[in-house]
Amino acid sequence: MIELLICTRCKASLSCEAKQRDESGDIFEGILFCQKCNQQYPITNGIPRFVKTENYASSFGYQWQIFRKEQLDSHNGTSISAERFWSETNWTRDELTGKWILDVGCGVGRFLDVISKSKAEVAGVDISSAIDAAKANLEDRDNVHFVQASIYDLRFREETFDFCYCIGIIQYTPDPPKALSLVAKTMKKEGKIAVTTYERKPWTKLYSKYWLRPITKRIKKKSF
Ligand SMILES: C[S@@+](CC[C@H](N)C(=O)[O-])C[C@H]1O[C@@H](n2cnc3c(N)ncnc32)[C@H](O)[C@@H]1O
Numbered sequence: 001m002i003e004l005l006i007c008t009r010c011k012a013s014l015s016c017e018a019k020q021r022d023e024s025g026d027i028f029e030g031i032l033f034c035q036k037c038n039q040q041y042p043i044t045n046g047i048p049r050f051v052k053t054e055n056y057a058s059s060f061g062y063q064w065q066i067f068r069k070e071q072l073d074s075h076n077g078t079s080i081s082a083e084r085f086w087s088e089t090n091w092t093r094d095e096l097t098g099k100w101i102l103d104v105g106c107g108v109g110r111f112l113d114v115i116s117k118s119k120a121e122v123a124g125v126d127i128s129s130a131i132d133a134a135k136a137n138l139e140d141r142d143n144v145h146f147v148q149a150s151i152y153d154l155r156f157r158e159e160t161f162d163f164c165y166c167i168g169i170i171q172y173t174p175d176p177p178k179a180l181s182l183v184a185k186t187m188k189k190e191g192k193i194a195v196t197t198y199e200r201k202p203w204t205k206l207y208s209k210y211w212l213r214p215i216t217k218r219i220k221k222k223s224f
């Protein structure tokens with residue numbers, strides 16, 4: 001995974017200093033540093049971190065830490081996420097074999113759960129602490145890798161990924177066209193990107209989340 005990451009400032013490779021390893025030998029705590037400009041990035045809980053801990057998506061992290069497993073097929077015994085994934089991307093499991101796949105805005109990893117059953121390597125990226133929930137959910141999958149980063153500041157080498165999907169995230173970002181052009185840079189020339197957003201119809205404005213939100217966002221958060 002570290003070989004795919006670069007310093008965005010000077011595009012140089014990153015080196016790693018391990019401070020603590022887990023039982024499987026993976027780095028649990030450490031520092032990534034740029035071989036050219038010496039910029040440093042922490043690895044904590046086995047996850048390279050390229051964002052400040054607080055950001056505009058921190059409520060997502062809060063939500064996903066509380067409802068960590070509910071949407072995972074492997075936890076709830078349904079195939080809702082799998083059906084949604086294959087119908088929204090239009091990909092087949094066979095075409096993913098041996099490929100590198102990027103999930104931007106992975107949340108708690110409901111689609112990583114689906115795709116990790118393919119013989120592919122998958123990188124899950126999220127800006128919020130949802131990435132820790134995703135890791136806790138999918139720790140047993142050797143082919144899934146986690147990075148905390150923003151879609152606006154992806155630290156992958158250009159032309160790394162064969163496939164990328166952004167499901168239900170792009171509409172939350174401040175500048176969706178820019179976000180997509182940055183994702184495209186990480187993709188191989190013949191790569192495939194699947195992007196889906198939620199439907200907006202006149203009646204979707206009536207959904208409870210819209211009229212409850214002005215109230216719920218003022219409620220004091222419980223600390224976990
Ligand atoms: C509605 S959730 C969708 C999660 C997942 N794709 C799913 O469908 O279950 C949106 C996710 O996008 C993440 N997100 C928002 N802005 C982001 C950004 N600029 N870069 C990366 N992730 C972002 C949030 O932290 C959150 O986990």
Ligand SMILES: [Zn+2]
Binds near residue numbers: 011034038039
């Ligand atoms: Zn650098």
